[in-house]
Amino acid sequence: MLGMEKKVRALYGDDVESKVDNPVVEAKETANSARAGLALAILAIVLAFGVYVALDAKLSSLAQxxxxxPAxxxxxxxxxxxxxxxxxxIRKQMQADKVAEFAAAADRLAAxxxxxxxxxAMAKISEMAKQLQADVAK
Incomplete structure (x- = not known):
């Protein structure tokens, strides 16, 4: 540290480099540190458990x-x-439609x-075309 800074700290009693010599204060600080550490450890365990439960739920849904x-x-x-x-x-239906057109054309020709x-003869051709259409459509 700078010399001036040391003088200011010494003047106001703010000596950073000094150690606490009071055993009661030291024990209190140790107890507070232990409580804080215990609280952090419990918090870490609770958070780890929460993460485990969340991951387990995601993995089970993924497994499902x-x-x-396969289904x-x-x-x-x-x-x-x-x-x-x-x-x-589709090919069958197209063939059946063509045969139906042929049967309709035979009916028009017969008229x-x-x-x-x-x-x-044209009625016989038309009848045969209609039978063929029924067979093709099956």
Whole structure:
């Protein structure tokens, strides 16, 4: 320390470097320090317990989520299997629609024909197209 600072401290009785010589004061300070240390230790234990409980809850929810994954994957696999069969269903439906258009065209042609045997043949074609449409739609 500076010389002037030492003089000011000595003048006002604020000597930092001096030791407390009173055993009662020293025992009191030791007891206060021990209480503060005990309080900090208890606080640390309570906080550690709180952190443990919070982490345990998060881990158990995570374990539950992991346990649900196989069921979710199975559900997704089932949906993917449905989508894999979808192009065949769409193709079938398109073919059935084309056959239905053909049957409707045969009915329109039958209405425009004059000969009875032509009308009968066209009605037979229309009926066969309707049966084919029902078979394709299955």
């Amino acid at each position: 989520s992991v346990a649900d994954v 979710k994957v199975a559900a997704l696999d089932a949906k993917v299997a449905q989508f894999e069969g979808l192009p065949a269903k 425009g024909l004059d000969a009875a045997e032509h009308k009968a």
